[in-house]
Amino acid sequence: xxxxxxxxxxxxxxxxxxPTTFAAALNTAMSDAMEREASVCVFGEDVGTxxxxxxxxxxxxxxxxxxxxxxxxxxxxxxxxxAMGMAMNGMRPVIEMQFDAFAYPALEQIFSHIAxxxxxxxxxxxxxMVIRIPYGGGVGGVEHHCDSSEAYYAHTPGxxxxxxxxxxxxxxxxxxxxxxxxxxxxFEPKKLYWTKESVDLSALRTQYESAAEDSTTPAAGVxxxxxxxxxxxxxxxxxxxxxxSVSTALKAAEAAAEDGIxxxxxxxxxxxxFDDAALAATVAKTGxxxxxxxxxxFVSVASEIVARIQERSFHSLSSPVKRVTGFDIxxxxxxxxxxxxxxxxxxxxxxxxxxxxx
Amino acid sequence: MTxxxxxxxxxxxxxxxxxxxxxxxxxxxxxLPAAQQIRMLGPDGRLIPEEEQGTxxxxxxxxxxxxxxxxxxxxxxxxxxxxxxxxxxxRQGRLAVYxxxxxxxxxxxxxxxxxxxxxxxFPTYRDTVATISRGVDPLEVMVSFRGDWHCGYDPxxxxxxxxxxxxxxxxxxxxxxxxxxxxxGEDTVVLAMCGDGATSEGxxxxxxxxxxxxxxPVVFFVQNNGYAISVPLSxxxxxxxxxHKAIGYGMxxxxxxxxxxxxxxATLRRAVDLARKNSMPLLLEAITYRMQAHTNxxxxxxxxxxxxxxxxxxxxxxQRMRTFLxxxxxxxxxxxxxxxxxxxxxxxxxxxxxxxxxxxxPLEIFDxxxxxxxxxxxxxxxxxxxxxxxxQEG
Numbered sequence: 001x002x003x004x005x006x007x008x009x010x011x012x013x014x015x016x017x018x019p020t021t022f023a024a025a026l027n028t029a030m031s032d033a034m035e036r037e038a039s040v041c042v043f044g045e046d047v048g049t050x051x052x053x054x055x056x057x058x059x060x061x062x063x064x065x066x067x068x069x070x071x072x073x074x075x076x077x078x079x080x081x082x083a084m085g086m087a088m089n090g091m092r093p094v095i096e097m098q099f100d101a102f103a104y105p106a107l108e109q110i111f112s113h114i115a116x117x118x119x120x121x122x123x124x125x126x127x128x129m130v131i132r133i134p135y136g137g138g139v140g141g142v143e144h145h146c147d148s149s150e151a152y153y154a155h156t157p158g159x160x161x162x163x164x165x166x167x168x169x170x171x172x173x174x175x176x177x178x179x180x181x182x183x184x185x186x187f188e189p190k191k192l193y194w195t196k197e198s199v200d201l202s203a204l205r206t207q208y209e210s211a212a213e214d215s216t217t218p219a220a221g222v223x224x225x226x227x228x229x230x231x232x233x234x235x236x237x238x239x240x241x242x243x244x245s246v247s248t249a250l251k252a253a254e255a256a257a258e259d260g261i262x263x264x265x266x267x268x269x270x271x272x273x274f275d276d277a278a279l280a281a282t283v284a285k286t287g288x289x290x291x292x293x294x295x296x297x298f299v300s301v302a303s304e305i306v307a308r309i310q311e312r313s314f315h316s317l318s319s320p321v322k323r324v325t326g327f328d329i330x331x332x333x334x335x336x337x338x339x340x341x342x343x344x345x346x347x348x349x350x351x352x353x354x355x356x357x358x
Numbered sequence: 359m360t361x362x363x364x365x366x367x368x369x370x371x372x373x374x375x376x377x378x379x380x381x382x383x384x385x386x387x388x389x390l391p392a393a394q395q396i397r398m399l400g401p402d403g404r405l406i407p408e409e410e411q412g413t414x415x416x417x418x419x420x421x422x423x424x425x426x427x428x429x430x431x432x433x434x435x436x437x438x439x440x441x442x443x444x445x446x447x448x449r450q451g452r453l454a455v456y457x458x459x460x461x462x463x464x465x466x467x468x469x470x471x472x473x474x475x476x477x478x479x480f481p482t483y484r485d486t487v488a489t490i491s492r493g494v495d496p497l498e499v500m501v502s503f504r505g506d507w508h509c510g511y512d513p514x515x516x517x518x519x520x521x522x523x524x525x526x527x528x529x530x531x532x533x534x535x536x537x538x539x540x541x542x543g544e545d546t547v548v549l550a551m552c553g554d555g556a557t558s559e560g561x562x563x564x565x566x567x568x569x570x571x572x573x574x575p576v577v578f579f580v581q582n583n584g585y586a587i588s589v590p591l592s593x594x595x596x597x598x599x600x601x602h603k604a605i606g607y608g609m610x611x612x613x614x615x616x617x618x619x620x621x622x623x624a625t626l627r628r629a630v631d632l633a634r635k636n637s638m639p640l641l642l643e644a645i646t647y648r649m650q651a652h653t654n655x656x657x658x659x660x661x662x663x664x665x666x667x668x669x670x671x672x673x674x675x676x677q678r679m680r681t682f683l684x685x686x687x688x689x690x691x692x693x694x695x696x697x698x699x700x701x702x703x704x705x706x707x708x709x710x711x712x713x714x715x716x717x718x719x720p721l722e723i724f725d726x727x728x729x730x731x732x733x734x735x736x737x738x739x740x741x742x743x744x745x746x747x748x749x750q751e752g
Contacts (some may be wrong), residue, residue, distance in 0.1 A: 041541070067541050073571055078530055085534015088519070091541070093534075105560075112524050112530070120508040120520050123726035157727050181729040226732065272733035320433035349400075 017200040026056050026132075027166045029174035029297045030094060034064050036209075037092065040178060042069040044079055044096030044132075053098055054134060054193055062152035078285050080106035080131065084114050087127040087183075094178060100135040101144035107152070114183045115158030130177045135163075136244040136289045136294050138191035138336040140342055142299035147331055148295035150243075153185045154271050154304075162224065162273040163187035165231075167197040168204060169224060169269060176210045176223040188246030230282065234264030235290040237351065240279065240305055242268040243341055245292045252292075252347035261351065273299055279305065280313050287318035290350050292342050295323035319355035361434040371608055373524040375575060379414030380419065389542035389610045391601035392417040393597075395617040395645055396625050396709060401673045403681025411621075419624035420751045423597035424688045426471065426611035430619050431683055432697045433467040434676050437487035440496055443708050444486070444503070448654045452712040454505040454582060457484040461649030464619040464675035465581045467491050467551055468644075472577075477549040480519045483553055484581075484648075489518050497711045506596035506716050529578065531563030536574035547634045549626075555586020557603065558594045566641065570607040575633035578624065578641045581616060583648040585720060588661035616644030617675040620682065 022232040034040045042054075042060055051058030060069035076097060083093035097103035103110075110131065119123050137146035153163050160182050165168045170188070177184035211223075212353050230251050231246065239249040246267045253263035266282050270274065281291050289309055291302040301322045309321050324342045332340050371385075394412040396419055399405060414417060422430075441463070444456040453734035459466050462484070470491035473479060476742020476751055483487050485501075502521070509520035522528035532550035539546035555564060557580060569576045576646045579599050584591060604611025608634075609674045614625040622644055629640045647670040651658040658667075683689035724731055724739040731739065 057478075075564045075565075075567070076559055078533075078568045081527060081530025081561060081565070082537060082568055084725060085531035085536070086538040086748070087533040088513075088531060088684060089538035089546075091538045108561075109527060118521070118728070119726045120720075121513055121726075122507060122509070123729075124512045124514055150403075158726070167682065173502060188498065273728075309418055309654040337498055 003302075010305060017198045017203075019196040020167055020199040020201060021194055021196050022164075022167050022170045022188075023054060024055055025170040025199065026188065026356065027058055027060075027172055027199060028205075029171045029178070030057065032205055033061060033092075033094075033175060033178040034060065035247045035331070039090055040092045040094065041067070041086070042094045042096070043072050043083070045074055046071060046096050047096050052096060054190065056097065056134075056193070058190075066219075069106060076103055076106040077109050079113055080109035080114065083129050083131075083324050084109065084117070084127055087118075087129040088125055092128045092178060094130040094132060097131060097133045099141075099145045099150045100133055100147040103131070103133055103149065109158060110159070110185070111156050112154070115156045117158075118182070121159060126181045127183045128179075128181050129183050130174070130180075132181070133185060134188050134190040134193075135187045136189045136191060137337050138294075141190075142330065142334060146337065148293070148326065150185075150230050151295060152270060154301055158183070160184045160225065160273060161187065163189065163243035163271065164224075164269065165189065165192070165241075165267050167195070167199045171201060171257060173224045173269065175212075176225060180225070187243055191244050191341055192247070195247075209245065221306075224269045225341065226270050226275055226279035228266050228268045228270070228275040228306045230264060231267045232263070232265040234262040234286060236262045236263070236350055237290065237293055237354065238282040238286045239263050239265045239290055239347070240268070240282070241265065241292040242301070243294075245294055248293045248342055248344060249347065252344045252351075253346055255348055255352055259348075262329075263351075274304075275307070276308060276312060278307060280316075283313040284316045285307055285317055288354050289317075289321045290347060291323045291325070291344070292323065292347060293323075293325050294341055295326055297323050298328045298336070300325060322350045323355060324350050360622065360709070364493050365629060368586070369570065370571075373636045374589055374608060374610070377610075377636055377638070378416065379425060383416040386605070387610070388416045389602075389605040389644075390680075391599060391611050391613045393481060395613040395615050396621050397617045397618050398459070398620040398624065399615075399678045399682050401678065403678035413579060419628055420451070421620060422623050422627065424686070426623065426689050427620065427679075427686075428693065430467050430623055431679050431689060433471065433487075433491040433703050434463050434619060434679055435697050436701045436704055437463040437466055437678050440487060440704050441489060443705040444500070444591030445650065445654075447708070447712050453500065455457065455653050455655070456486075456503050457653050458647075458650045459484050460486050461614065461674070462581055462583055462668060463487055463648045464622045464679070465579070465616045465644045465646055466598045467619065468622035469551060469579055469627045471623060472630045473549055474519070474548065474630075476546055477630070478517045478532065478535050479546065480528045480535075480550045481521045482525075482528070482551055482553065482556075483492045483521050483523050484553065487726070488551065489521065492516060493517060494518060496708055500503045500708065500712065503656060503748050504712060504716070513620075514711060526559040526561040526565065528552075529576075530561055530568065532576050533565050533569045533572070533574055536569070537572055538575045540572075542575050544577070545634050547577065547630050549579055549630070550739065551579050551581065553586065553587065554580060554582040554584070554600060555594055556580075557600055558586075563609045564606045566603070566609065566639070567742060569639035570609050573638050575637050577626065577629045577633050578639065580641070581646055582643050583616075583646050585648060585652075585662070590661075596714060599643060601643040607639075607641075609639050609641055611641040611643065611647060613643045617673045619675055619679040646675075
């Protein structure tokens, strides 16, 4: 873990919960990590002077200088490749891919090197780096700005895949990603950037940093890595979800309750590593599952979840498992995206189609 | 900690202006390669007169001292022996594959000897001789070509990246290593190697551009051996030379006779010195030739004439250096005996090692993917362990 310094910011910021955006939580996570550890640096396109097109890196250059948070030439492979070299040489880069689909030029760097270097070198070269990717739709974005690309990365051994669904997790999981000894692809649901929750970031900072100090490997045992969380308890059916779809799943659970069905909602948080135990536990409890994700369903994370339920929890099931995902189409144009994205109605339809009689 | 060593902190291009004015030439004269490739030894190994070496103001390269030249010769002899031993081991089925640098050894040796201990090297799959010339045990390098593991040496210990199989992806890692060092105020120089075909890749462009924009000390060293497997350079580029590409990025480019050990070492040393002193990248193109096929799986008679290979044999880097050093009185019979004895020792060790089956643990395939195996990998490891145990019993 990093050397500890007293963070002046900690004293200044609020000591009690207040409405906080997802974006502010991410921003604070980066500035807290940078404050604590000189090797943490942030770079990408427009992240410096502008503070990022979504303002997630707002103020970091002003606070930490142009050596710690800076703009790069407009080239994603270059950003990822340079970050890997910096990680080889003692830094902890946090890079921003401006949008999901704009990360594709970096895929060779990510798949062939960032994911494989530790294995290639028999563990001698570790790459502590974070690739932040704003992803998903629901924001009226044009083509190339709304992809749910997590399956490509999740299919690649050597990468860890985190995706927070709450403001608290945005802070805690980004801190954890930055401290991870392994490369983490950090998927930020862009439709959540401006959602607010009542959160005390100062308390979260204390919680994270004291937990991290208690453990030699901060990721193990205390964090979100490999740990799904039940965000709503239920007994009749499990909604399995992550990232941008968790809020949809919660709304569907609310609607189902009005019909007298008790739905449990599981937020995966960490797609790699995957929490098989939590998945099995909720399916054992309810006997029914619907997997909800924005990404197109064919050969997706949702497919994997269904396969794992079938392999590990078959005898707990009272019904075939259903999926509510995006259609197998290129992401549609803004005026049509509502028809593509998983909706409460579509989830309730799936709920009706489950087998309810013994 | 705040830090301002990023673009915008110094005036962009000021290093190029300062460097060129220190030579009394314009930035364009400095960035463009000299009118002819830098060459100090004729094809026959005789030192050519200074006025014919291709040098001009700002493009001057002092001949390295005799000790360094003798060390380079020794590395050439050992490197050639390693190339030829490995070629034989492939034919005997002891190695899965070996991309030989036979004919390119001057570039290989120059790359290693131009660097300081704290510097980094980013080699490709054809740069075995460069890695062993920098001190890696040949047996550790051969781990990958024998098929035991993808990389057999510790990149951090030697400051040599794993030999890259994808083309030019490693050049960006080189830029990152240099950038990290620069942010910490260290004067590390990084030598980033690639071939002529690789200059067509997008990451070649991105790496040179990033290096120039961030003003980091990376020497891009292109071994132009004429072919990308079968495709000649004329199909890769319409540029006057690969060295000319440098000016497009705002850096200096130079061309050197890659089969002239003296010129290669002289140009690389100066490039490394300038990169370190002025914190800026440079591009050096060495004109050389791959004397053997791309790998054992390739048939070079399908794309080039044997006449061409014969002509390049007349410019063999090892023979030229031997003639030059003998003429200069640096190499005598004693030294020659000592050096060839050392080369034979290295070859014998390779033969012995490659005829011994390595002890391998199949379960290791799960161990390094993450810093700690995930629950899923622990399950899969247990499955393989169980299969292995049952195979043993059966």
